[in-house]
Amino acid sequence: MANHSAAVGRRSPALTWGLRILVVGYLLMLVLWPSWYVVQHTFADGLTGIQTALQDPDVQHALLLTAQVSVLAVLINLVFGVGVSLLLVRYDFPGRRALSALIDLPLSVSPVVVGLALVLVYNGRYGWFGPWLEAHGIQIIFSWPGMVMATCFVALPLIVREVVPVLEELGDDQEQAARSLGASGWQTFSRITVPGIRWAIVYGVVLSLARSLGEFGAVKVVAGNVAGETQTATVLVQQKYQNFEQTTAYSVSFLLAFAAVLCLIVVALLRPKASKESP
């Protein structure tokens, strides 16, 4: 680190300050100021705005639904994400690289396209599996299973991307040692593997939660957007804004943004701890 500071010290102060101001200014204009403005809007007349918004049954229902769908989707992704990560790192099988590339796909697919894809397959009238499922009493599109699936799809890569590098770094020495000492597969997993990737999992879960809470496009297509039934908080924001109930829109936005920032702060606080524990 000594030569690091030496290198920094030798740089011309003009350049350093120029870059600093450029970066801070860019972020200020693009992110900070607009975000601050929403906070101002929300609390323009004290807490009344938020209180009125929270008394609206549609808002209550939307927030509750968003929370339920997100938690469910995160739980599913947790199980699946850890499973896939183990599969990708610990086992060699044909198609492994393809799977690894495909896992990242949801990050680059438009949420609207995700919704469309799910509708095409699970739609009750003309989807591939929809009619069959409907005949067995399971409705996916325009109902909560579809919303959970859409959310899962979108947040899918987040946990895998966090866990895979940590698993790779850990290596499987300890797992082999545990197994050779007679531990069962499950014991090895819960005593050796999980503690090693604990922080990666927590980080991935928090990120997925933030992403799931805020999912808009995919859920909008899949949910059918019935106020008080399948309307999530993000869709509600759009609707309220377009109906000129701006205070409600800003209040719900603020709550969502607050949750997102809270997730980020949790992650930021966890990060140093994680790197200290596994140097």
Place this chain on the structure above:
Amino acid sequence: MIWFSVLVLIPLAAIVVKASGGGWHTYADTFSNSQTLDAIKLTVGTSLLVTALNMVMGTIIAWVLVRDRFPGKALLDLVIDIPFALPTIVAGLVLLSLYGADSPLGLHFANTRSAVFLAIAFVTLPFVVRTVQPVLEEMETDVEDAAASLGASRAVTFRRIVLPTLVPAIFAGASLSFARGISEYGSLVLLSGNLPHHTEVTSVRVMSYLEGGNTAAAASVATILLVVALLAIVALDVIARRVARRDGRDG
């Protein structure tokens, strides 16, 4: 694996099948619709511009975050992630509040193409920063010091030593940012006004086809989006490799 197929692979396959169900006819129809064509042009063009901006700004931001020290840096680091974690619809609202009709700055970007640019720049901000940052952190300053002590100017050191190391990361971030840019939906709904031929982006087009019940057309536009995203990722990967190889020969 089954869950993955049920969730991701089969639905995506369904899009392609649905779109090609009508043969080339569906694509031809979709493409000859000038509104759709304009939407695609706007989306791809703006995303390219934003990606170029991100490659420059992202690298600078990552540089400042890694090499510079000043009070409030940790906060800045946190701010980078906000666009990623913020619900896209809220992002749209956030930008609308500052650059919209009652803007305190007197900037009226709402319902213009600048709004599209702004929204895409907002949501894709973290990608290049977050891919370049770890590489820059790993990089030792020894080589730079050596270059400088041998009389290389700062510009030369940056171009010959720092940049080649960062190029793969920059391009990786750029491809993510481009893919995200062309697929952006939530933040644009409120901000861009969705004026046909002017500020309507592709995702909004897909949505309106879908709401109009024309799933075949929606699927064909969606396929085009998927193909463009894929092409961009492959192209950027190829460029990154070529640049890396050329620098390898130079050095």
